[in-house]
Amino acid sequence: MLQPLVLGAACAAAALLLSCGLAGWRGPEAAPPTPRVFSKAELSRYTGGAGSPGLYLAVLGQVFDVGRGRKHYGPGGSYHFFTGRDASRAFVSGDFTEPGLVDDVSGLSPIEMLSLHEWLTFYKREYIFRGKLAGTYYDANGEPTQALIDAELVTEQGRKLKTESELENKVFPPCNSEWTSGRGGRVWCSTHSGGIERNWVGVPRKLYKAGSKNYRCVCVRTDGPASNQPESAHNRGDLDNPALREYPGCQSLSDSCVVVDE
Structure with missing residues (x-):
């Protein structure tokens, strides 16, 4: 006598799912792809053109999928020159020529580095993180290099200067x-x-x-x-x-x- 009762309970549960519109529920969404380490040659293919596997750019060695901003970053877009590479320096220098579209940030002031870090924060918030770029800021295993450590130290100096400036402005x-x-x-x-x-x-x-x-x-x-x-x-x-x-x-x-x- 227990078996029909169990079966009936199962049917009742199924009916409840249907009435609640949950019959199509498939469980948790699939986890996003594991971040990977790109080579510069690999990243250079992600410019959104014909045959391109995607639309990516890098800031301080962190790679982001900017496909949702295709009208700005895609071919013909006003920021297309940032894609397929790490052009960190240009974000604060405003030099969008080929010699200026580089990842070398040596010589930038602490306040400029802080501004660049704010751009990095923007991409983390607005776009999808896809991985790291092997080269200047990360090694082939995705571990930070001395160049990244140095850049972060200068950025921290920028934070201190900004705090001091804000305090001075109050006085x-x-x-x-x-x-x-x-x-x-x-x-x-x-x-x-x-x-x-x-x-x-x-x-x-x-x-x-x-x-x-x-x-x-x-x-x-x-x-x-x-x-x-x-x-x-x-x-x-x-x-x-x-x-x-x-x-x-x-x-x-x-x-x-x-x-x-x-």
């Missing part, structure tokens, strides 16, 4: 600026100059880097303690910072200055 936000042929140049401060929102306006000053003749226009607080001495009874804000210079001909506490030739 010394960039000025607003304009130039017209009739009136010349002008810089001024507001509660949102330089895209930095705050509850004070400040006055324009030239901020110099140590040992450099170059400067940038910043807005400086004029009251309260100095930023590097928050417990001080000082009440001139950051006006006494030794890296600051006033604009010639501008009133010391004016929030707007005409830029004159020096």
Whole structure:
């Protein structure tokens, strides 16, 4: 008597699957292909043309399938020159000639390397990772080379510089600026100059880097303690910072200055 009951239960389960639209369920989807190690010759075939096995590019030795962006990366597309190769340097140099479409990033600044890493993050997010490219950044077994380690160290320097710059911008936000042929140049401060929102306006000053003749226009607080001495009874804000210079001909506490030739 147990067998019919079991069979009936099985039929009931099947009917439930059908009623729920699950009869066509086939289990978990197949796992994506295992990432592989490409040679430069192999990758050069992945340019999306006739007979090409796909549409791939590499950034810092990581290979991505950009087929979903064919209108941009396919033959005739505005970024087609990136495909079938690792042209890491061109992502930040803007040199899209053959000599510039290379993977050599030696000599790029930390900030440029950080920008390149942001491109790498973009491809990881938007496209399919297919493997690694043997050569500059990975060996034939897909293991990192010293060149990749060096590139990552420079990128980390870029992160630190960016953090320092963001902190400096909070203390010394960039000025607003304009130039017209009739009136010349002008810089001024507001509660949102330089895209930095705050509850004070400040006055324009030239901020110099140590040992450099170059400067940038910043807005400086004029009251309260100095930023590097928050417990001080000082009440001139950051006006006494030794890296600051006033604009010639501008009133010391004016929030707007005409830029004159020096």
